[in-house]
Amino acid sequence: MKQAKNNRIETDSVQLINIALGKVQVSISGTGLPVLVIHGSPGGVDAAKLMAGFLPVNQFRSISVSRPGYLRTPLGTNASIDHEVAQLVAVLDELGITRIAILAWSGGGPVAYRFAVNYPERVTSLVQLAALSSRWEKPNYPLDSRFLFRSVLGNGLIRLFAHVALNRLIESALASEGAIRGLELKRFTADVLADETQRQFVLAITKTMSWAGRRRRGWNNDVTNYGQIDTLELEKVRCPVLLIHGDADTDVLPKYSRIAHDTNSQLILLKGGTHLAFYAHPESYAVQAKAKKLVSEVPVSCSFF
Structure with missing residues (x-):
């Protein structure tokens, strides 16, 4: 090199x-x-x-x-x-x-x-x-997304959820990035949680999705x-x-x-x-x-x- x-x-x-x-x-x-x-x-x-x-x-x-x-x-x-x-x-x-x-x-x-x-x-x-x-054109993101990804406090909550509410964080990440809901969302979330590589990727990439700082x-x-x-x-x-x-x-x-x-x-x-x-x-x-x-x-x- x-x-x-x-x-x-x-x-x-x-x-x-x-x-x-x-x-x-x-x-x-x-x-x-x-x-x-x-x-x-x-x-x-x-x-x-x-x-x-x-x-x-x-x-x-x-x-x-x-x-x-x-x-x-x-x-x-x-x-x-x-x-x-x-x-x-x-x-x-x-x-x-x-x-x-x-x-x-x-x-x-x-x-x-x-x-x-x-x-x-x-x-x-x-x-x-x-x-x-x-x-x-930037869409009108929901209030919860704007709070989580656009503020330092919200970014801190994401890191906290990764430790205390991993299932919910994975489910929220999939829901916020797609149109899947209900039983389909539950199934996708369970599949990701069961696959260590996919679970770790979603967890890690979510921490980089900040509009702040x-x-x-x-x-x-x-x-x-x-x-x-x-x-x-x-x-x-x-x-x-x-x-x-x-x-x-x-x-x-x-x-x-x-x-x-x-x-x-x-x-x-x-x-x-x-x-x-x-x-x-x-x-x-x-x-x-x-x-x-x-x-x-x-x-x-x-x-x-």
């Missing part, structure tokens, strides 16, 4: 890389084929590292980042989507990585699409998880940027794309994956899946295997044509 000019980049540690376009918080883990991991809105490098958890560390080198305005990555004066893409390219240059697969979730989707559009020669494949693909500026910037999207020029994406979406997702509606679906892509809709479906669903391991297969393939040309 190449060292950044003024930074010692170490595997399995969180570093702040200085580039000409600013600073980016980065964590690198594993060895093998490089995968850029782009978290959603809100999030941070902690969320990206959780996203990459299904990738075997002896086969993949995950480059997880905090996007602008999240945790230790400053928002900067130019907060556009394309500027964020340019920052990511500069980080990869520092690391000596010329071509890479991209794994993106939710609000990381627009950045991943624009990366593939602006730098097609550098992207081998895209895996888009419940990803935004066009203009998004060190994530507030990034969240606000995403809300502004995504509400102004005219086009992401999806028709210019030429690399293989895997789209995975829960059909009961209420956070990012399945229509966003349908909009992005074309002859270059494969679309998988998970029945009853919430916004967390790639990681918490009866078919999670099957779709994760498909994602691993795609990012393992390094085509001679990143195009089907």
